[in-house]
Amino acid sequence: MSQPIAVIDSGVGGLTVVQEIIRQIPREEIVYFGDTARCPYGPRSREEVRNFSLQLIHFLEQFNPKMLVIACNTATAVILEELRESYSIPVIGVIHPGVRAAIKVTLSGRIGVIGTIGTIQSSLYEEALKQVHPGLYITSLACPAFVPLVEQGKLDHEEAFDIVCEALKPLEKENIDTLILGCTHYPLLAPIIQDVMGDVKLISSADETAREVSTILFHKNQLSKDFCRPVHRFFASGKKEVFQKIAEEWLRIPIKVEHVEF
Numbered sequence: 001m002s003q004p005i006a007v008i009d010s011g012v013g014g015l016t017v018v019q020e021i022i023r024q025i026p027r028e029e030i031v032y033f034g035d036t037a038r039c040p041y042g043p044r045s046r047e048e049v050r051n052f053s054l055q056l057i058h059f060l061e062q063f064n065p066k067m068l069v070i071a072c073n074t075a076t077a078v079i080l081e082e083l084r085e086s087y088s089i090p091v092i093g094v095i096h097p098g099v100r101a102a103i104k105v106t107l108s109g110r111i112g113v114i115g116t117i118g119t120i121q122s123s124l125y126e127e128a129l130k131q132v133h134p135g136l137y138i139t140s141l142a143c144p145a146f147v148p149l150v151e152q153g154k155l156d157h158e159e160a161f162d163i164v165c166e167a168l169k170p171l172e173k174e175n176i177d178t179l180i181l182g183c184t185h186y187p188l189l190a191p192i193i194q195d196v197m198g199d200v201k202l203i204s205s206a207d208e209t210a211r212e213v214s215t216i217l218f219h220k221n222q223l224s225k226d227f228c229r230p231v232h233r234f235f236a237s238g239k240k241e242v243f244q245k246i247a248e249e250w251l252r253i254p255i256k257v258e259h260v261e262f
């Protein structure tokens with residue numbers, strides 16, 4: 001009986017991680033939960049983020065996953081350590097992979113981090129970056145307007161450009177060479193963010209997270225041995241249609257979305 005990789009996020013953001021998992025280890029089956037009805041998690045209390053995340057994880061437990069990926073920075077900041085202590089399967093977050101990716105590419109040591117209010121207030125990026133390299137200059141900025149744009153599928157509208165431009169203004173004088181997209185929704189806005197930031201290198205943790213997933217499964221001898229294409233399952237607590245449209249555009253595969261109400 002094959003065991004899937006379980007992935008959770010507050011909405012469509014975790015699909016950026018799913019896309020990389022499918023690209024790097026295409027034979028792995030994925031079960032995904034996007035809590036679109038209660039998105040965004042960013043401005044919520046830690047207790048709410050914890051309770052909602054646990055609800056999604058408990059739902060996905062019925063599929064007997066071999067690994068759990070918290071593809072949400074806000075939830076990673078709140079619940080990763082607790083999950084690692086209570087689960088026997090590996091639990092992966094997205095913050096440390098993003099930190100590793102940024103440290104690999106920065107040349108000046110001046111790094112920006114953008115994320116939700118919850119992630120930025122947790123200071124976890126700053127702490128993790130400084131732990132690896134105390135001499136880094138880090139500047140952090142919460143961008144609460146970005147997630148609603150992504151969830152509404154407004155990815156190339158003029159309105160999106162104006163909102164991104166305005167939100168990123170505080171970074172103009174920071175002279176950073178690397179910007180961590182510290183929210184899994186933000187890679188969907190990457191073309192606009194790149195336009196606004198010019199020469200700065202954008203870091204999405206998706207690539208590095210997927211690499212961590214495949215490395216761990218390899219070492220545990222748990223990579224899928226099936227040769228047929230896996231059938232992934234996607235669950236959303238909000239409207240199926242919007243989720244499906246964004247997911248199919250982003251993943252470039254037809255998918256079926258199942259609605260689950262809490």
Ligand code: DGL
Pocket residue numbers: 009010011013014039040041042043071072073074075116119147182183184185
């Ligand atoms: N995509 C999530 C993150 O990485 C959550 C965004 C939100 O719901 O506010 O933080």
